[in-house]
Amino acid sequence: MTTTLDTFTQDWRGWKAQRERDLADPLGWLALISLDWLEDKPRAYEGLPGLWWQDADAAYLDPQGADLSHDGERLTGVRRFELVNSGATTRVAAGEIEIEVARRGGYLIRTHDPKAPVLNAFRGVPAYEPDAAWVLSGTFEAFDEPRPTTVGAVVEGLSHVYVSPGIVRFEHDGAEHTLTAFNGKEDGLLLLFTDATSGVTTYAANRSLAVPAPAEDGSVVLDFTRAANLPCAFTDFATCPLPPAGNELPFAVEAGEKLPYERQG
Numbered sequence: 001m002t003t004t005l006d007t008f009t010q011d012w013r014g015w016k017a018q019r020e021r022d023l024a025d026p027l028g029w030l031a032l033i034s035l036d037w038l039e040d041k042p043r044a045y046e047g048l049p050g051l052w053w054q055d056a057d058a059a060y061l062d063p064q065g066a067d068l069s070h071d072g073e074r075l076t077g078v079r080r081f082e083l084v085n086s087g088a089t090t091r092v093a094a095g096e097i098e099i100e101v102a103r104r105g106g107y108l109i110r111t112h113d114p115k116a117p118v119l120n121a122f123r124g125v126p127a128y129e130p131d132a133a134w135v136l137s138g139t140f141e142a143f144d145e146p147r148p149t150t151v152g153a154v155v156e157g158l159s160h161v162y163v164s165p166g167i168v169r170f171e172h173d174g175a176e177h178t179l180t181a182f183n184g185k186e187d188g189l190l191l192l193f194t195d196a197t198s199g200v201t202t203y204a205a206n207r208s209l210a211v212p213a214p215a216e217d218g219s220v221v222l223d224f225t226r227a228a229n230l231p232c233a234f235t236d237f238a239t240c241p242l243p244p245a246g247n248e249l250p251f252a253v254e255a256g257e258k259l260p261y262e263r264q265g
Helices: 002-023
Strands: 032-037 051-054 059-062 079-081 090-094 097-104 106-112 135-152 159-172 175-183 189-193 207-211 219-223
Touching (some): 051 106, 059 097, 159 189, 159 219
Antiparallel strands (some): 032 106, 097 106, 135 159, 135 219, 159 175, 189 207
């Protein structure tokens, strides 16, 4: 048993170290220094090269002679970016910085700068000590057809639409709970949730939990020791989704990441 617990703790510490390395990426989420919503007429934005605008379908950039590139190709004329709403983003390189283009209802641009104050002050993420008691068994129940699910966002007035393949059902302290699941980035599932620690010891808006792909019988493992903050927990320049209706757990999940140092008073 001791060996098993030691292995569990070592694996968790390895996950945490990799998580913090990812967050410390010089052009990652902590490198954000601005967020601007595009307008329907070309205009310049403070500190950024070129002219930017949008229409109903796409975002546009006129480099105005600036040394910019996209996907390794230097931009010599107007570039059109048509993206999926609430989907993947794309980036324009401008010297040391990268300008991210995203579609979140309308189009927005965000600047990633390796000299960002939040990035340079980053000292890791506080977390509960790993406790194997927070590794729970559950069952994934697929819907007959995946369901489009609208959720709110940390930005007032904004919403996201994701496709939910089904729900995850599990028990804690003798009570049954269900959480609406989304598809994971690569495979598996993603759960967005709040619980009784939210706004107390953890970030108020949400935390996320990546769940490995269900087994053939639908069984899943929920390792709440790896519950992670979304980017909005660290920066005001993120447009993170809120959990779907019903994903508010009535008990305290005293596991996973806590409120970031950057948000503590």
